[in-house]
Amino acid sequence: MPVTLADIARELGVSKMTVSRAINNHPLINAETRERVLEAARRMNYQPNQHARALATNRSYLIGIVIPDLMNLYFAEVTRAVEVVARPAGFQLLICSTYEDATRELSEVEALLHRTDGLIISSVLPPTETRVYRKLLKDGARMVLVDRTMNNLRCPAVTTDNVEVGRLATSHLIQLGHRRIGHLRGDGSSVSVERLEGYKQALAAHHLPYDESLVRACGFLESEGYLAMQAWLKGGGVPDAIFAVNDPSALGAMQAMEAAGVRPGRDIAIVGAGNIHYGDMLRVPLTTVSWSLGEMGEQAARLLIRLINGESPAGRALHVVLPPELVVRNSCGAKPVARAGARYAARLAAESGK
Amino acid sequence: MPVTLADIARELGVSKMTVSRAINNHPLINAETRERVLEAARRMNYQPNQHARALATNRSYLIGIVIPDLMNLYFAEVTRAVEVVARPAGFQLLICSTYEDATRELSEVEALLHRTDGLIISSVLPPTETRVYRKLLKDGARMVLVDRTMNNLRCPAVTTDNVEVGRLATSHLIQLGHRRIGHLRGDGSSVSVERLEGYKQALAAHHLPYDESLVRACGFLESEGYLAMQAWLKGGGVPDAIFAVNDPSALGAMQAMEAAGVRPGRDIAIVGAGNIHYGDMLRVPLTTVSWSLGEMGEQAARLLIRLINGESPAGRALHVVLPPELVVRNSCGAKPVARAGARYAARLAAESGK
DNA sequence: CTTGTTCTTGTTATCGGTAACAGCTAGAAT
DNA sequence: ATTCTAGCTGTTACCGATAACAAGAACAAG
Numbered sequence: 183m184p185v186t187l188a189d190i191a192r193e194l195g196v197s198k199m200t201v202s203r204a205i206n207n208h209p210l211i212n213a214e215t216r217e218r219v220l221e222a223a224r225r226m227n228y229q230p231n232q233h234a235r236a237l238a239t240n241r242s243y244l245i246g247i248v249i250p251d252l253m254n255l256y257f258a259e260v261t262r263a264v265e266v267v268a269r270p271a272g273f274q275l276l277i278c279s280t281y282e283d284a285t286r287e288l289s290e291v292e293a294l295l296h297r298t299d300g301l302i303i304s305s306v307l308p309p310t311e312t313r314v315y316r317k318l319l320k321d322g323a324r325m326v327l328v329d330r331t332m333n334n335l336r337c338p339a340v341t342t343d344n345v346e347v348g349r350l351a352t353s354h355l356i357q358l359g360h361r362r363i364g365h366l367r368g369d370g371s372s373v374s375v376e377r378l379e380g381y382k383q384a385l386a387a388h389h390l391p392y393d394e395s396l397v398r399a400c401g402f403l404e405s406e407g408y409l410a411m412q413a414w415l416k417g418g419g420v421p422d423a424i425f426a427v428n429d430p431s432a433l434g435a436m437q438a439m440e441a442a443g444v445r446p447g448r449d450i451a452i453v454g455a456g457n458i459h460y461g462d463m464l465r466v467p468l469t470t471v472s473w474s475l476g477e478m479g480e481q482a483a484r485l486l487i488r489l490i491n492g493e494s495p496a497g498r499a500l501h502v503v504l505p506p507e508l509v510v511r512n513s514c515g516a517k518p519v520a521r522a523g524a525r526y527a528a529r530l531a532a533e534s535g536k
Numbered sequence: 537m538p539v540t541l542a543d544i545a546r547e548l549g550v551s552k553m554t555v556s557r558a559i560n561n562h563p564l565i566n567a568e569t570r571e572r573v574l575e576a577a578r579r580m581n582y583q584p585n586q587h588a589r590a591l592a593t594n595r596s597y598l599i600g601i602v603i604p605d606l607m608n609l610y611f612a613e614v615t616r617a618v619e620v621v622a623r624p625a626g627f628q629l630l631i632c633s634t635y636e637d638a639t640r641e642l643s644e645v646e647a648l649l650h651r652t653d654g655l656i657i658s659s660v661l662p663p664t665e666t667r668v669y670r671k672l673l674k675d676g677a678r679m680v681l682v683d684r685t686m687n688n689l690r691c692p693a694v695t696t697d698n699v700e701v702g703r704l705a706t707s708h709l710i711q712l713g714h715r716r717i718g719h720l721r722g723d724g725s726s727v728s729v730e731r732l733e734g735y736k737q738a739l740a741a742h743h744l745p746y747d748e749s750l751v752r753a754c755g756f757l758e759s760e761g762y763l764a765m766q767a768w769l770k771g772g773g774v775p776d777a778i779f780a781v782n783d784p785s786a787l788g789a790m791q792a793m794e795a796a797g798v799r800p801g802r803d804i805a806i807v808g809a810g811n812i813h814y815g816d817m818l819r820v821p822l823t824t825v826s827w828s829l830g831e832m833g834e835q836a837a838r839l840l841i842r843l844i845n846g847e848s849p850a851g852r853a854l855h856v857v858l859p860p861e862l863v864v865r866n867s868c869g870a871k872p873v874a875r876a877g878a879r880y881a882a883r884l885a886a887e888s889g890k
Numbered sequence: 891c892t893t894g895t896t897c898t899t900g901t902t903a904t905c906g907g908t909a910a911c912a913g914c915t916a917g918a919a920t
Numbered sequence: 921a922t923t924c925t926a927g928c929t930g931t932t933a934c935c936g937a938t939a940a941c942a943a944g945a946a947c948a949a950g
Contacts, residue, residue, distance in 0.1 A: 183675070184650060186936060197900050202938065212898060232651040233590040234936035237905050242587065244630075252612045252619075253813065262606050265633060274648075276598075277631045279619060294628075296538060297586040321537070433817065459607065463787065465819050540906060551930050556908065566928060588906035591935050 185228045194222055205230065245486060246276045246294035246301040248287060250402065254430055255458040256475065257304065260328060263479025264302060271487050273299070282306045282369075282402060288314055291325075299490045300324035302482050308370035309333045324489045328482040331372050331501070338489065340482045340502040342473040344373050348380020348425065349387075350471050350508045351453040355423040356388045358514060360451060363390070364421035366400040366410055366431055377427055377455065396421050400431050407434025415442045422450060423514070429454040429461060429470055436466060436513065451514040455506075467511035473504040539582045548576055559584065599840060600630045600648035600655040602641060604756065608784055609812040610829065611658065614682060617833025618656060625841055627653070636660045636723075636756060642668055645679075653844045654678035656836050663687045663726035678843045682836040685726050685855070692843065694836045694856040696827040698727050702734020702779065703741075704825050704862045705807040709777040710742045712868060714805060718750040718775035720764055720785055731781055731809065750775050754785050761788025769796045776804060777868070783808035783815060783824055790820060790867065805868040809860075821865035827858040 187205075191198045196215070203211045204219035205228075222228075236242040245268050249257040265275050276298055280287040284307050294301055295318065303325055305315075309332045319325070319337055327339035355363050365381050368374030378397070385392050396419075400410040407426060414420050415438065426432035432454030436446040446452050447466045454461070457472035481502050541559075545552045550569070557565045558573035559582075576582075590596040599622050603611040619629050630652055634641040638661050648655055649672065657679055659669075663686045673679070673691055681693035709717050719735050722728030732751070739746050754764040761780060768774050769792065780786035786808030790800040800806050801820045808815070811826030835856050842848045 188936075198937080199901080199939095200899060203899090206938090210898065215898080229646065229650045231591070231936050233587045233596065234905090235938080236587040237585070237591055237907085238936080238938040240905080252606065252616050253609070255607070255609065255612075258606050258609075258612050262633065265606075265631070269632075274651075275631050277619070277629050278623075279616065292583065296583045297628075433814075437817070460787075460814050460818070463791070463818050464814070465817060465821070467819070542906075552907080553909095553931080554929060557929090560908090564928065569928080585906050588935090589908080591937085592906080592908045594935080 184231070185226045186231065187228075190219065190222050190226060190228060193226070194218060242297060242299050243273050244276050244298040245273045245483070246278065246298040248278050248280060248291055248294065248301060248303045248305075250282050250304060250306055251279050252277070254402075255460070256429065256456045257329075259459065259475040260304070260479040260482075263476045264483045266476075267480045267483035268487070271483075273487070280306055284308075284311070291318070295323050295325075300326070300486045302326050302328055302486055304329045305332065306330075306369075306371060307332065309372035309375065324486065326482045326486045326489070328478060329373065333372075338485045338500045338502075340478050340485065340504070341373075342478075342504045342506045344376035344506075345380040345383065347455050347471045347473075347506045348377035348382075349384045350380075350506060351377075351425040351455060352381045352384035353387070354469070354508055354510070355425065355451055355453060355514060356384060356390065358423070358451065360421075360423035361390065362393075362396065362421040362423070364396040364398070364414075364424045366398055366407060366424060366426040366435060368400060368402050368427040368431070374427055377425075381425055395419065400427060402428050402431060404430040404434040404437075407431030408438045409434075411435035411438035412442070415439070415444065420450065424450060424452045426452060426454050429456040429458045429468060432468060432470070432513070433464070436464075436468075447513040447515050453514050457509055461509075462511060466513045469511045469514040470509050471506045472509045473506045477504055538585070539580045540585065541582075544573065544576050544580060544582060547580070548572060596651060596653050597627050598630050598652040599627045599837070600632065600652040602632045602634060602645055602648065602655060602657045602659075604636050604658060604660055605633050606631070608756075609814065610783065610810045611683075613813065613829040614658070614833040614836075617830045618837040620830075621834050621837035622841070625837075627841070634660055638662075638665070645672070649677050649679075654680070654840045656680050656682055656840055658683045659686065660684075660723075660725060661686065662724035663729065678840065680836045680840045680843070682832060683727065687726075692839045692848075692854045692856075694832050694839065694858070695727075696832075696858045696860045698730035698860075699734040699737065701809050701825045701827075701860045702731035702736075703738045704734075704860060705731075705779045705809060706735045706738035707741070708823070708862055708864070709779065709805060709807060709868060710738060710744065712777070712805065714775075714777035715744065716747075716750065716775040716777070717744070718752070718768075718778045720752055720754040720761060720778060720780040720789060722754060722756050722781040722785070728781055731779075735779055749773065754781060756782050756785060758784040758788040758791075761785030762792045763788075765789035765792035766796070769793070769798065774804065778804060778806045780806060780808050783810040783812045783822060786822060786824070786867070787818070790818075790822075801867045801869050807868050811863055815863075816865060820867045823865045823868040824863050825860045826863045827860045831858055 187198045187201045190201045201219050204216040247261055247264055252258055268275060276294060278290045287306055305327060312332050312335045315335055325337060327337055329341060331339045331341050352363060367378050382392050398410050398414060400406050426435055432452055435452060439446045439450060444450055454468050454470040457470045461468040461470055485500060541552045541555045544555045555573050558570040601615055601618055606612055622629060630648060632644045632648060641660055659681060666686050666689045669689055679691060681691055683695060685693045685695050706717060721732050736746055752764050752768060754760050780789055786806055789806060793800045793804060798804055808822050808824040811824045815822040815824055839854060
């Protein structure tokens with residue numbers, strides 16, 4: 183029973199088309215007529231039927247976002263930034279979590295593509311698995327990859343320099359005097375592979391041997407970090423410093439240490455990556471590698487909207503790379519450079535600034 | 537250029553209607569024909585146009601969720617639970633953050649109602665502001681309130697017992713020997729009002745006077761907790777124990793304390809509410825009042841889906857109230873009852889169980 | 891007084907589905 | 921053989937918008 187264009191048209195004794203034109207600010211309409219229509223629309227509380235509009239125009243004003251998990255503050259922050267850009271541009275957000283399941287990702291992506299104007303995807307596929315996306319892109323799918331990329335895929339992307347992330351984290355541990363440095367690596371995704379590469383490069387740069395037994399598969403989840411660390415502690419051969427592939431896995435590892443009576447930051451140094459919110463408020467504040475998650479989400483949203491509006495430099499796909507930087511806190515055993523609360527002033531300033 | 541029903545129909549030499557029936561598992565269709573159609577649909581990679589379907593059936597298979605902020609882990613957890621129920625039932629999630637802005641909430645809700653099958657709302661309106669929602673409900677809007685309710689509104693809701701929340705938190709502080717107990721209250725929402733009421737009841741039950749100067753307006757945001765506590769510390773008259781309206785504001789207050797050289801949990805006890813993720817991993821693990829956020833989101837989703845399917849006991853609105861319980865950690869100065877890591881085992885078990 | 895032009899409005903068809911009803915076929919009942 | 925019925929398939933109209941084109945009015949130019 184909602185009000186339709188036809189209702190307004192009948193009320194005013196004009197055609198549906200005239201009403202439609204008034205509402206969409208079409209140039210070919212008398213200014214006075216437009217006012218009459220808009221007034222009536224307000225009065226009758228008209229809300230356009232988005233489904234009908236989408237059917238007719240093939241534009242839904244919906245952006246889909248496919249991420250591993252909302253409960254991961256890393257992705258929550260990216261998602262929020264996407265929303266901050268998308269909402270004012272008239273787009274709403276269709277959200278979908280994959281829980282790091284590749285099959286699920288693919289089916290959701292195919293379903294979402296047809297009901298949105300475009301997708302922002304943080305893919306859990308291995309970077310070589312480009313078949314499906316390559317085909318979708320060729321068929322005109324509009325999508326932007328965020329956080330994680332794929333090999334040789336002509337698709338806009340916003341990531342950080344993950345090799346540098348690995349180098350920064352590992353070099354830091356080396357500079358603190360550690361020599362036996364382990365790595366909790368993720369899965370087969372681009373992010374994992376590149377951070378591992380950075381880890382190797384840092385070792386090589388300092389003439390340290392690369393010891394495969396010090397690299398453990400782990401995954402990106404907090405629970406996986408916990409299990410991997412628990413097993414490592416039980417099995418023995420634990421290094422005196424660890425670079426974990428991301429913050430949640432680092433947190434999981436820290437909890438496993440504490441549960442085993444090992445003090446993170448004192449007995450074993452640990453560095454994460456991603457700089458999730460609250461990382462500085464933890465019992466052992468987490469040393470990590472940071473890049474702007476807000477920037478990441480905003481850039482991705484802007485790229486996608488440009489694609490949707492057909493303003494993209496069609497030629498080649500853009501790839502925005504955000505620079506990472508080290509954030510030293512306590513979990514690596516180093517003296518933190520910033521006092522508690524110091525960073526908070528900055529965050530507050532940023533929040534009130536918007 | 538996507539494949540349509542008509543394409544399949546042409547390919548097979550049948551009518552669109554037959555194809556439609558096959559795809560929707562309509563009973564009035566020959567089993568063999570159905571198979572032929574489904575096979576062709578698979579082969580041609582048919583994806584139904586959801587906009588067309590929504591237009592024809594007035595069902596979008598979209599659920600809207602309107603919450604204050606995704607970056608608040610409290611709401612992220614609720615949202616995730618909603619998704620866990622909604623996805624298998626065939627619904628996708630349209631998300632919208634209000635950032636605690638009432639005007640924004642109202643406009644978003646009106647816009648979302650028309651493009652979804654129903655809404656899950658955590659309203660930031662004061663509980664007396666029922667005018668708009670009352671009207672929407674009368675017009676047949678399908679919605680469920682979550683976390684926060686409104687007065688005398690015939691609308692299904694899932695909340696906790698917020699008076700009890702206030703009582704539990706405050707009584708705990710009293711039992712620890714504190715006598716000057718302050719409260720950082722939120723805004724005018726139902727949650728704030730009820731938790732304040734619980735605070736008063738607990739004081740009265742222990743024959744302590746209610747001192748208005750010990751109750752400060754604050755809001756629900758971390759930044760607001762920070763500012764309120766900062767001002768309080770600067771202005772003097774700080775109590776020796778504080779019940780903060782929710783966890784984020786408690787965290788903000790704790791940071792303000794640390795920035796001012798005051799040790800939370802030792803110099804000033806503090807208790808929050810909501811039991812957000814990571815609350816136990818903080819430098820000063822946060823004592824809080826907890827109820828199941830997963831349950832909250834799942835119940836809300838189930839209620840809404842029943843409403844959508846018209847299976848709801850139309851008579852009166854359901855109101856599910858989840859029981860709160862105290863979670864003692866360090867921020868109140870008490871000896872924590874659970875060791876670090878103990879809770880983690882439970883969480884892990886729950887995670888792997890699904 | 892035509893004719894043409896500009897402005898504005900209306901008509902018709904269409905997007906891709908589905909509901910409601912009509913129609914056809916084959917076998918059962920009479 | 922005829923009628924009925926069940927079971928399946930096709931036709932038509934419609935959901936609520938918009939695109940493309942047609943058409944009417946007003947006014948200027950020839």
